[in-house]
Amino acid sequence: MLKNKCYVFAENAKVPTHMHFGQYILDKMMEHRDTVALIDADTGExxxxxxxxxxxxxxxxxxxxxxxxxxxxxxxxxxxxxxxxxxxxxxxxxxxxxxxxxxxxxxxxxxxxxxxxxxxxxxxxxxxxxxxxxxxxxxxxxxxxxxxxxxxxxxxxxxxxxxxxxxxxxxxxxxxxEGWKDYVLILFSSGTTGLPKGIPLTHLGLMNSTMSFVNDSLKGERSLSTREWYNAYGLGFALGALRAGATLVYSARNGHEDCLAAIEKYKINFLQLAPASVVELIKSSVLDDYDVSSVEGIMSASTPLAAEQVRAVKGRFPNLRDVYQLYGLTEAGSVCNEHLAPNGPRDGSVGTPGYGFTIKVLDLETRRPVGPNERGEICFKSPSVTPGYLSVSNDDFFDEEGFYKSGDVGYYDEDRYFYIVDRIKELIKYKDTGIAPAELESILMQHPSVREVGVVGAPNVDCGEAPTAFVALLPGREATEEELVAFLEARVTFRMKLAGGVRFVEKLPRGSGEKLDRKALKIML
Incomplete structure (x- = not known):
């Protein structure tokens, strides 16, 4: 059997023969027994x-x-x-x-x-x-x-x-x-495309995933955990940080200024953030009131950050070297991660495959594997991937080779860095053209008054689906619908409009892990 030249193969992780995630973390903790593991930023304990x-x-x-x-x-x-x-x-x-x-x-x-x-x-x-x-x-x-x-x-x-x-x-x-088959975790899908599905993960899978999530460079570093530990991103980062021997600082309050206060007080070196929080920091009117000079790295997951946003957040933190983007799913943990990329982070990329992953990109029409810089559905297999959802048929989620069908549209470049474009089901069919809402959102997010934005297609007899933007503005900032439409149209490289206009909301609906709930936006239409 020969390797398919269009498949991207990652290195395998080195795992202990007992394949027991609990014992693995316990052994790691004893290696760092005298290091501070947890700090409660609210109490100082x-x-x-x-x-x-x-x-x-x-x-x-x-x-x-x-x-x-x-x-x-x-x-x-x-x-x-x-x-x-x-x-x-x-x-x-x-x-x-x-x-x-x-x-x-x-x-x-x-x-x-x-x-x-x-x-x-x-x-x-x-x-x-x-x-x-x-x-x-x-x-x-x-x-x-x-x-x-x-x-x-x-x-x-x-x-x-x-x-x-x-x-x-x-x-x-x-x-x-039996770590290769016994379940260590049952998490749940976000529920944005139907009822949440139970997602079991094995001991071996979780071990493999946490090695990809956070690398050993965080040993001894102070990392701020801003996500809740009952969702996949928050729990995955916390377990990965403990595996690496980092000091995990957390707060039950995850407000913007709570985060900045914790950075200043505890001299945080590494931040775990969601994209919306990164954008909030970029546009923050109070960030300069805090000493954030200790921050050297930021991790972001859930939705991709545009290259402009990466450069902008580096401009707000004087000693920030790298913004690491992670592409992950609850079903598989860290699929790609810039921590693992041999040549470091790359603007707009989510990095290279995590340990043990084999990834292919399939043409959306022919379902054949494509090579570098060709878009298609990202499919992968790995010990990290769930064996299958609980209580539902799994026939539609895995292909004949056992690859999990992510539903995400993306591509990889010549150096095998991956880039995520959007979700297949979220592409807007505008005048027979598939439009990625994430691309429109990244442009609108560049407007100085916009805090967060979600774009969905509204049914329209003339164009199929009319791209419609739901926008939440920053406190104290103003913008009109006409202003935002003109801002977008001046920056797109194809003939397109926000045909459905702009609707202003106080905040966008989100599922677990801060994922934008587009189903809720369509209901709001």
Missing amino acids: SLTYGELAQKTVDTALSLTRMGVRKGDVVSICSEKRFELLSTTLGIFCAGATYSPSDITYGTGPILHRVKITKPKIMFCSPTAFGLHKESFDTVGCIDQYIVYGDEDKPGGISFKNFLTEHADVKDFLSVPV
């Missing part, structure tokens, strides 16, 4: 890797004492806090499967997920316990609620009273698993 490892072991042993076994699902519903990560790692080490619950969800969405995963134990923050226990009770699968803090609650025991078991870390061994 800190935890070393040695202390985090000990809490992980005690959590795993206490779960085992409660009857948790390999194959059981355990969930956490909480905002960011110290106990959350030690609980997560303890679940892994107990051989169980972890499925996070989003504290911000309403009754319907959160119960949809719980009914699929059927957790045996539910950890909650006091806030989440008050909000959701009554709803969780209706599912009938949860044997025990454990509430973070020192006080028992009616119907739940405190985390302090749950932690009954203790052993020295060096005497502990994680419950054995």
Whole structure:
């Protein structure tokens, strides 16, 4: 068998033979036992890797004492806090499967997920316990609620009273698993194109993914975690940072100025951000009031940043060397990452393939693999990719070679750097031409008054779909529809207009991981 010259092959990661993600992270933490692992920016409290490892072991042993076994699902519903990560790692080490619950969800969405995963134990923050226990009770699968803090609650025991078991870390061994097939995580799709689907990930897959997510250069660096740990981007970065031996600084408050205050106070070296946050920093009127000279690197994921935005954010941070873009999916973790690119970041690119990935780009019409600089659907396979969705047919998601069909349109260049253009289902059919809304959005985002923008197609008898922009302006800034339409038309290189006009909103609807919810925008039309 010969390699297909149109396929892009990445290096393989070096993984331990036990293929147990929990044991892998536990061993890594002990390598950095004297380094500070976590800092709560709201309280100033800190935890070393040695202390985090000990809490992980005690959590795993206490779960085992409660009857948790390999194959059981355990969930956490909480905002960011110290106990959350030690609980997560303890679940892994107990051989169980972890499925996070989003504290911000309403009754319907959160119960949809719980009914699929059927957790045996539910950890909650006091806030989440008050909000959701009554709803969780209706599912009938949860044997025990454990509430973070020192006080028992009616119907739940405190985390302090749950932690009954203790052993020295060096005497502990994680419950054995078959890492190539046993599930370590069940996450969920964003739900922007239908009901959210359960996404199981194996121990081997998560190990492979976290190696791609954050490289060893973050060892000893102070990294600011701005995303929630119940979504894939937030959890993936947190686990990757712990693997690398970074000091992870976090806040339960993720506002613009909260971020800047944490950077100044804790001399943050590396920022994990979403694209909307990057744009907010570019246009910030208060950024110059804070000392951000410690920042040397930024990671951004979810949607691509335009080259102009990368250059603009470098202009706001005096010592910022690199903006690393990541292309990832909940189904696969870090598919491409500029951390891994041999020649460093490249404007507009999301980098080169993550460890263990084989990627092909298929022509949208012929479905044949294409070469460099030709657009098509990005398809890939890797140990990191989910074995398949839960409770739904997977026939439409994998091709005959076992490649996952991402639904993303993109291409790679001669150096095998990848570029993401848009989603197949989101292309706007304007006068028989497929228009990528992301390209229009990147232009409108350059306007000094625009904070965020989403473009969708409105049904139109004359042109098929009329591109329509939903725009949220920065506080205190003004812009008219006519001004934004003219701004766009002066910069496009093809005959096109915002035929559907501009609609102003306070904020755009987003799914998990800050992904723009285009389905909600179309409903708003």
